[in-house]
Amino acid sequence: MVVNVIQDIVPSIRATGAAVLRAYNLFPNLINSSYSVDARQPGSAVEVSIPPTITTRKVVPGNIHPASTPFTVGSVPIVLDFFEESEFGLPEDELGKIQNREVSSFTQSAAVSIVQAANTYTINKMYKRSYNVIGDVATTPFENGTTSYANRARRVLDENLAPNNDRYLVLDLFADEKASSLDLFLRVNESGTDLTLRTGEIGTKLGFSWWRTQLMPRHESAPGLDGAYQIDSTTHAIDDTQVTISQVGGAPNVDFVEGDIFTVAGDAQTYVVTKTEVGVNSGDLTLQYLPKAKTAFADDAIISVIPTHTVSLAFHRNSTGFANRLLFVDEFQHQMPGKIIEPVRDPESGLTMTYLASPQYYQTSHAYSILCGAAVIRPEHIVRIIGNPNPA
Numbered sequence: 001m002v003v004n005v006i007q008d009i010v011p012s013i014r015a016t017g018a019a020v021l022r023a024y025n026l027f028p029n030l031i032n033s034s035y036s037v038d039a040r041q042p043g044s045a046v047e048v049s050i051p052p053t054i055t056t057r058k059v060v061p062g063n064i065h066p067a068s069t070p071f072t073v074g075s076v077p078i079v080l081d082f083f084e085e086s087e088f089g090l091p092e093d094e095l096g097k098i099q100n101r102e103v104s105s106f107t108q109s110a111a112v113s114i115v116q117a118a119n120t121y122t123i124n125k126m127y128k129r130s131y132n133v134i135g136d137v138a139t140t141p142f143e144n145g146t147t148s149y150a151n152r153a154r155r156v157l158d159e160n161l162a163p164n165n166d167r168y169l170v171l172d173l174f175a176d177e178k179a180s181s182l183d184l185f186l187r188v189n190e191s192g193t194d195l196t197l198r199t200g201e202i203g204t205k206l207g208f209s210w211w212r213t214q215l216m217p218r219h220e221s222a223p224g225l226d227g228a229y230q231i232d233s234t235t236h237a238i239d240d241t242q243v244t245i246s247q248v249g250g251a252p253n254v255d256f257v258e259g260d261i262f263t264v265a266g267d268a269q270t271y272v273v274t275k276t277e278v279g280v281n282s283g284d285l286t287l288q289y290l291p292k293a294k295t296a297f298a299d300d301a302i303i304s305v306i307p308t309h310t311v312s313l314a315f316h317r318n319s320t321g322f323a324n325r326l327l328f329v330d331e332f333q334h335q336m337p338g339k340i341i342e343p344v345r346d347p348e349s350g351l352t353m354t355y356l357a358s359p360q361y362y363q364t365s366h367a368y369s370i371l372c373g374a375a376v377i378r379p380e381h382i383v384r385i386i387g388n389p390n391p392a
Contacts, residue, residue, distance in 0.1 A: 006340055006357045006364060009098040013107055013355055014344050017368055020111035021346035021353065026213055027122040028372070029349050030168045031320040035078055036350065039325035039373070045077035046323045048377055078323045078375040082121045085356075085369035086114040107366075114353065114368045120215050122374045126320050127217065127311050128259035129376035130384040131272040131290055132156050137309045140391045141171070142178035149175075150206045153314035153383040160380040166317035169208035172216035174391040175312050176202075179210070208314060217311050218389055222254040226305045229256075231264060231297045232284055239292040241274075245303060246284050256287060256305075261384070265301040269294040272379075290379055309386040319381035324372040326352040344368065 038046045052072055060066075088110040090098070097104050134152045135141055141149045150169060157167065171179060179185070185196040185205065195203045202210035228251035233244045247253070256262075260273040271289040287303075326343050340357040358365040376382065 006359070009095065010340060010342055010355070010357070012098045012101060013104075013366070014342055016103055016107045017111045017344035017353060017355060018346050020108060020115055021344070021351050022348055024112055024115045025119065025346070025349065025351055026170070026211060026215075027119050027126070028322045028324065028351055028374075030170070030211070030317060031122070031126075031315075031322050031374070032318050032377075033322040033324060033350065035321045035323040036325065039080055039323040039371075042080055042083045042371055045079045046321070046373070047075045047077055048321050048375070050074040050076055050377065076321070076375050076377050078321045078373045080323060080325065080371055080373040082118060082373060083369070083371045084114065084117055085367045086110040086117075087365055087367040089363060090366060110366070111353075111368050114370055116215060118370045118372055119213070120217075121372075122320075122322065123215055123217060123313075124259075125374040126315070126376055126382060127219070127313060127384055129272060129274070129290060129379045130313065130382040131261065131270050131379060132160070132383045133261055133270045133306065133386060134383060135309075135386040137307055137386060137388055140178055140310075140387045141175040141312060141385050142182065145182065147182065147184060147206055149385055150179075150208060150314070153385060154207050156383045157314065157316060157381060162316040162319075162378075162381040164207065167208050167314070168211060168317070169312070169314045170211045170213060170216065171312040171385075172310050172387070173212060173214055174310065175385070175387055176212035216313075219259050219309055219311055219386075221257070221260050221305055221308050223307075224252040225254045225256065225260070226307060227302055228252060228254055228305075229285070229287075229303045231299055231301045231303070233297070234299045236293065236297040236299075238294065238296055241290065241292055242286055242288045243293075243297055244284050245287050248302070256285070261306040261386075262289075263304050264297045265304070266298055267293075267295045267301075270306075306386065308389045310389055310391070312385040312387070314383040314385060316378070316381040319376060319378045320374060321377050322372065322374045324351055324370070327354045327369070327371060 035046045088106050094104045094106045185191050185202055188194045229245045230248050232246035236243050256273045256277040258276050261270050274290055275288045277285045342355045344353045344355050353368050353370045356367045
């Protein structure tokens with residue numbers, strides 16, 4: 001009897017999940033999710049080939065073909081390392097709503113929770129590999145009353161040869177508050193539309209499709225990290241992606257965390273830390289970073305670190321890959337007899353999650369789950385826009 005009741009409400013629960021996927025799922029819709037076709041089981045990886053930098057050469061006619069340059073192809077794995085669920089129960093009044101084809105707040109809340117968790121996971125993957133930085137920690141982006149932040153982000157993407165199409169600008173709520181107040185967007189005669197005035201949405205402006213989300217993070221750097229370390233290597237070279245560092249005398253014992261942004265004295269390039277390193281008094285650390293070093297770091301050069309800041313992102317769709325896999329019913333139905341496993345799909349984006357109903361002792365557990373992975377493929381096609389971590 002219980003199973004029959006659950007089967008009756010499954011279509012409504014799936015419909016709610018699909019609606020949430022479309023309404024709340026932002027980042028996987030903005031990046032390249034075509035890799036989902038190759039996704040497999042949890043923990044597996046989809047290998048994405050990375051094109052090398054190719055140089056041209058002059059053509060000199062002759063009877064002998066010149067020697068070919070060896071072809072090398074790198075790759076980036078998209079590991080399906082996000083596999084989470086949001087479990088919920090349905091009291092009788094909520095079951096009644098669903099049976100009457102009404103939307104259950106319990107079901108919707110659970111769907112929103114898992115979708116936002118997957119989005120937060122994706123955002124963290126992206127920003128923690130972003131090393132192109134604009135803005136400062138003393139101001140909120142766009143509070144200067146101009147579009148300079150977007151213009152600078154566009155310039156950085158242009159310099160790194162990002163295609164002109166499929167560019168996105170996703171702002172934290174404080175930056176969006178400032179941006180949506182710009183006269184250029186509010187004045188119909190200047191913007192060409194009353195979209196921002198009517199809806200608060202900016203739309204497509206200055207080469208970007210503009211979005212906002214409350215999920216944009218605040219990156220926390222350890223207090224006292226700026227200037228606490230120096231280069232401790234005489235062999236560091238151009239194109240290296242790691243370097244030995246040591247504490248400056250009298251500096252606090254603090255940690256580097258993944259996503260920290262730093263510069264080295266004598267080198268204007270900003271670098272991002274790709275692996276958390278725990279500080280050890282009087283000991284050396286191996287600091288791993290991106291991009292490849294633009295200069296050979298000088299021994300004893302001081303490392304400057306950008307302190308805690310808000311994060312907004314400008315990027316091209318193909319900067320990041322996303323893979324999402326539906327758990328096939330046939331794979332798990334025989335392992336969990338008596339349970340109901342159903343797919344939930346958003347036909348517009350192609351994104352999926354799984355619904356599971358588990359009859360228990362005088363109750364039934366319901367859950368939505370998502371299996372996915374994300375990885376930055378072209379970090380040079382992402383710009384981190386930083387801002388005041390404590391905006392007024």
